[in-house]
Amino acid sequence: MKTITDYRNKKVLVLGLAKSGVSAALLLHELGALVTVNDLKPFSENPEAQSLLEKGIKVICGEHPEDLLDEGFQLVVKNPGIPYSNFLIEDAISRKIPVITEVELAYKISEAEFIGITGTNGKTTTTTLIFEMLKEGQKNPLIAGNIGTVASGVAKEATSENKIVIELSSFQLMGIREFRPHIAIITNLYEAHLDYHGTREQYVEAKKNIYKNQREEDFLILNFNQEECRQLAEETKATVIPFSTEEYLENGVSVKDGYIYFNGEKVIEYSKVVLPGKFNLENILASVAAAKLTGVTNDAIEQVLTTFHGVKHRLQFVRDINGTLFYNDSKATNILATRMALTSFKQPIVLLAGGLDRGNGFDELIPYLDNVKALITFGETKDKLIQTGEKAGIESLHAVNNVEEAVPLAYSLSQPGDVVLLSPACASWDQYKNFEIRGDIFINAVHKLV
Structure with a gap:
C-alpha cells in the first residue's frame, strides 16, 4: 500500500455502510482522516457500525440528519447504491464538497496497476476470465469490485508485482476523480439502470468515466x-x-476461419472453447485482448478457455441428466439478458422464467422463442409471460408457484438433447432476496432430481 497523506486530519463522511463503506471507513481511519459514518440502519441492528465505533470512528445511525454537512466535511465517500438525488449528496455537491466512491480510494493507495471492466452485460464473466488467464499466466492477479473482495481491501494488500482486475458498475464510476486503469474494457452498452441515472445518455456518460483519465500508454478495449x-x-x-x-x-481481436486472432496472430481454435453463446464470445475476445496486452501466453489462454464453463448464475452449466442439460442463468434479471441466453443454444429449450413485475411486458422475447418447446413461469410476472408464450405459439405453457416446483416439471417435459434453462428476465425480489438465492434453489432442485 502506498503511504499517502492526502486524507490526514481531513473530516470525511462515509455515507452508507455495507462492505464498501466499512472498508472505506477503516482505510480512511488508518490514513489519519477524521471519519464519520452515517447509515440508515439503526445502531442496535447494525453490527458493522458497532465494530467501527469500537475502533474510535464516529457513527451516526438510524437517519440521515439534514444538518449533517454543517460539521464541515471536506470529502464524502458514498455507497455506490445511494443515488445522486439523495438530499445529502445534492447538499454536498452544492457546497462543492467532493463526492467519491470507494474505488477512488483503492486507486489512490494501490501499488498495483488496474485492469477495469465495465459495460451493461458480460462484466462478471469477462472479469473472471481475465483473472483466470492472468493467474494461469503467472501474472499475480487479484480480483476486486462487484465480484470478489472490496477494491480498497484488495488494494491495501497489493504490491507492484500484482495486477488488480476489477469489475466496475456505472454507480461506482460516477464517483471517480483520478482513477486510471492501465487497461479498460467496455463490453457493450445497452439501456439500463434508468431509475438511477435518469436517461440513457447519463448512463453512458457514467460508463465513459472508465477511460477519462487514461493516456496514450494505456489501452481501451x-x-x-x-x-x-x-x-x-x-x-x-x-x-x-x-x-x-x-x-x-487485423489490429484487434476477432474470429477468422474458426480461429480467434489477436493483431493477426492465431491464439486458439474457437471449437476448443467450452463457454457457449455469441455474447460469451464477445466476453472471450475482450478477455483475450487484456491477457495478451499483459503478456499472457497463448498456451495459458487456451488452458483457461478449454476448461472455463462460466461464472455461477451466469449461463452456468449445472448438470447433464440422461442427456438433458441444465443451465442456471439466474443473473438474467432483464429481457436483454434472457434474449442473449436464448441465442446461445440451438437445441430445444425448456425455459423457466418470471419474477418481479416492474410493469413491462415481454413481447420483445417473441422473436427469440423459436427454440422454446415449453415455458414454465413463476413469480409476479407468470401470467404476463404465459401470454407472451401464447403469442409466440408455444404449446406447452405452465405456471407454477416457484423455481423449486418448476425444475421437476421442466425435467418431465424434456427429452435427451434438450436444454432446461433458468433465465428469468426479471429481478428476484418478489420471492427471493437476490438472484444468487434464486439460482442456488434451482441448482439444489436439479441435484435432487436423480
Whole structure:
C-alpha cells in the first residue's frame, strides 16, 4: 500500500455502510482522516457500525440528519447504491464538497496497476476470465469490485508485482476523480439502470468515466460490434484495441476461419472453447485482448478457455441428466439478458422464467422463442409471460408457484438433447432476496432430481 497523506486530519463522511463503506471507513481511519459514518440502519441492528465505533470512528445511525454537512466535511465517500438525488449528496455537491466512491480510494493507495471492466452485460464473466488467464499466466492477479473482495481491501494488500482486475458498475464510476486503469474494457452498452441515472445518455456518460483519465500508454478495449462503442474510440486518449465477432480485425481481436486472432496472430481454435453463446464470445475476445496486452501466453489462454464453463448464475452449466442439460442463468434479471441466453443454444429449450413485475411486458422475447418447446413461469410476472408464450405459439405453457416446483416439471417435459434453462428476465425480489438465492434453489432442485 502506498503511504499517502492526502486524507490526514481531513473530516470525511462515509455515507452508507455495507462492505464498501466499512472498508472505506477503516482505510480512511488508518490514513489519519477524521471519519464519520452515517447509515440508515439503526445502531442496535447494525453490527458493522458497532465494530467501527469500537475502533474510535464516529457513527451516526438510524437517519440521515439534514444538518449533517454543517460539521464541515471536506470529502464524502458514498455507497455506490445511494443515488445522486439523495438530499445529502445534492447538499454536498452544492457546497462543492467532493463526492467519491470507494474505488477512488483503492486507486489512490494501490501499488498495483488496474485492469477495469465495465459495460451493461458480460462484466462478471469477462472479469473472471481475465483473472483466470492472468493467474494461469503467472501474472499475480487479484480480483476486486462487484465480484470478489472490496477494491480498497484488495488494494491495501497489493504490491507492484500484482495486477488488480476489477469489475466496475456505472454507480461506482460516477464517483471517480483520478482513477486510471492501465487497461479498460467496455463490453457493450445497452439501456439500463434508468431509475438511477435518469436517461440513457447519463448512463453512458457514467460508463465513459472508465477511460477519462487514461493516456496514450494505456489501452481501451472496445466492442466494435456496436457503433456507439466505435464512436468512443474517437474520444479517448488511450490506445484502442477493438474486438468484433462480426468482422475480421487485423489490429484487434476477432474470429477468422474458426480461429480467434489477436493483431493477426492465431491464439486458439474457437471449437476448443467450452463457454457457449455469441455474447460469451464477445466476453472471450475482450478477455483475450487484456491477457495478451499483459503478456499472457497463448498456451495459458487456451488452458483457461478449454476448461472455463462460466461464472455461477451466469449461463452456468449445472448438470447433464440422461442427456438433458441444465443451465442456471439466474443473473438474467432483464429481457436483454434472457434474449442473449436464448441465442446461445440451438437445441430445444425448456425455459423457466418470471419474477418481479416492474410493469413491462415481454413481447420483445417473441422473436427469440423459436427454440422454446415449453415455458414454465413463476413469480409476479407468470401470467404476463404465459401470454407472451401464447403469442409466440408455444404449446406447452405452465405456471407454477416457484423455481423449486418448476425444475421437476421442466425435467418431465424434456427429452435427451434438450436444454432446461433458468433465465428469468426479471429481478428476484418478489420471492427471493437476490438472484444468487434464486439460482442456488434451482441448482439444489436439479441435484435432487436423480
